[in-house]
Amino acid sequence: MIAEFGLAALWLAAALAALQLFAGASALRGGGAGQVSALVRPVAVVQGVLTALSFAALLLLFVRTDLSVKLVAANSHSAKPLIYKLAGAWGNHEGSMLLWVTVMAGMGALIALLERRLPERTMLATLATQAFVGLGFYAFLLFSSNPFERLPAPAPEGMGLNPLLQDIGLAFHPPTLYLGYVGLSLAFSFAVGALLTGEVGPAFARVMRPWVLLAWIFLTIGITAGSYWAYYELGWGGWWFWDPVENASLMPWLAGTALLHSASVLAARDALRAWTVMLGVVAFSMSMVGTFLVRSGILTSVHAFAVDPERGTFILVLLAIYIGGALTLFALRAGSIAEGERFSATSREGALVFNNVMLSAILGIVLLGTLYPLLTEAFGVKVSVGPPYFNPVSAIFAVPMLVVMAAGPLLRWRKDRLARVRGPLILIGLVFAALLAALLVWRPFGLLPLLGLTLSVPLAVASVLPLRGRDLRRLPLAVWGMVIAHFGLAVALFGMAADSALTVEKLAAAKIGDVTKVGPWTVELEGVEPVGGPNWIALEGRMSASYRGGKPIPIAPQSRSFWAPPQQTTESALLTRWNGQLYAVLGDETDDGRWQLRLWWKPFVTCIWFGGLLVALGGFLALLGRVATDLRRRVATHKIAVRKRELEKAQGQ
């Protein structure tokens, strides 16, 4: 019954999306008034509730391990811990697509409930667009990926969830990332809505900004968490592999970051109208393109077996309709959106435009690198593109962007002179020069790590400079947000550069009792013991690690064997100090009774994710600031209205 209930809720939600589209579109034609337009907001809310119910039904099926449902039988197992039963609901194609429409409808419901600042015509167009995009994904879900499909006969036991995914970090990784990906659909709908009504201006940017910010925060956390998961779970010691799946999450983030900055220009100065609208379209388009590339199997490695051209074609058609449609609308209407205010190159806007162009260039680089294997395959050449392309080529654009990022927040809007901020610029330059000299003397580094290390510290200094001379208690939260986010980026950059410049790696075949040195650490293998968990058994290496001869600390990397489904995973052991991490992996036993050990000392590697979280925190503070401002404004307008009414009453008497 639960499965049927979930499916029925999904169909109803799809029908309501159709109604929302129809009502919104016809109200727009009729001038935005009348009874039909009053339908749109409530319908959007109910649609959101229905998809939430449908998703809850799927969660319940997984909690109960209802093996008569195909998806549960294929992705769950009765012996799995509860949290991974839940995670199993979204750790597969059908369930994650249901999560997609749930987030999409939920976001639509939220703006229908809360957003009252835009002209109602633009809101109607936005909600109709959100419903229109939603409809495509409902169709995809209901016709080609039904998560509630029953088996002809219940399975005796489930097949289990890929053990690599049975990890607490990864359990929450997809929902976080999806809130980000799909949250960007609001930017898309707002942009299309504004294009339809031609109302692109500061008000539009102010309305869109907090919603984009919300999605962007989740995206930032999702990417950071995903990177950390790959780092400790895959046991390769790397944190970013330029894999198509990773790129698929990075591209919307780059577009979203550019969008946030250009929306700031539009909100403050009424410039960059067409550009902001286009980024709104592009950001969510990147989410959809990324999903397509990953789901169609068109870009996975040669060892991937399940390629589903039918699903791929379905998503491609959706992409062609939505992205193609939005870009056509953009091409037709962009000319009629006047470009707005002018500004000089040396100004806050000038720096933000530069940042936007660089971010878009990096986005283009990543997209090209991701698609390049497809492009050459069309001409019969098979290549794979990896870090040797991505790292230097994206750095060409990232380095100038970071340099301008250091100076941009110090500049005034509209028109400024560099001479006015000479002092801070000299300070930043001196830090850079001193660091560069020190590192060059210390020892040789690769160009990119050297640049990363020498840029990160002055960048951190520069990021807090906008605070100088201001009353910190009265500083708007949004400024705090900017400062912390920029500081976080500097911290992450430092972590990346330190990891690639200073990591020490050691491969050893150790007997019990052997001592291995890696960087400042001495690691002793004391024994290897079997241990067991709820659905796995493992060999656990008992080691003790001591930093520069200090107190030994026990660490225990494992080599785990899961039995449902049977698969081996490595559970690396991490030892975190303030200045880095010791990373240990237990390999196999060799014939002569030695154990293969892989040890890394990674100085300051944790800065990468700490910095990522700071970036997200900065976004959160900015969001809080915007919401607080809006609430104050609402309270004020409400009070004025009440007073006006009282006055009228008094005058009427």
Next chain:
Amino acid sequence: MMRGGWKFWLPLALFAGFVVLVAVQLLDPAEREVESAMIGKPLPEFALRAASPDRPGLVTAELKDGKPHLLNIWASWCIPCAAEAPQLEILRRQGADVVGVAIRDRPEDVAAFLGRYGNPYSRLGADDLSEVQFGIGSSGVPETFVVDGKGIIRYQHIGEIRPEHVPMLLQKLKEAGA
């Protein structure tokens, strides 16, 4: 249309290019095999101890006997290897000489696997350090190589052998023997 209006069409044009590119790839699923850099090269020299008590180990020199061989790289812990076992048995019955390399495996696991899924191998070597696997240009299990009578690699098949691959592999073996 205002001046410079053409540039607003640029994003759409780029996107159209993307759609055409992936549509071509989707509708005409190209060969998904990777041309191995090892094709046309001789097998690396190795001498592997026997992975199973009732079969001899694998030595490169013994494969240069003038007859083509099917070299199958597998492991007992690999699920697709279990899936391809019936196809290897069919290939053996159709006259292919199948030799195996078990990657990082334990004798008892190998015995259990062969007991359960059958033993199509005439020789079976144990590659505990993946040295043969890397030397031969294989990056995963299972992979299967067609090696001619002079020990030259003629074909590399990545992933498990599915029933539809059997005629193709027999054909490759025949070409290698000619």
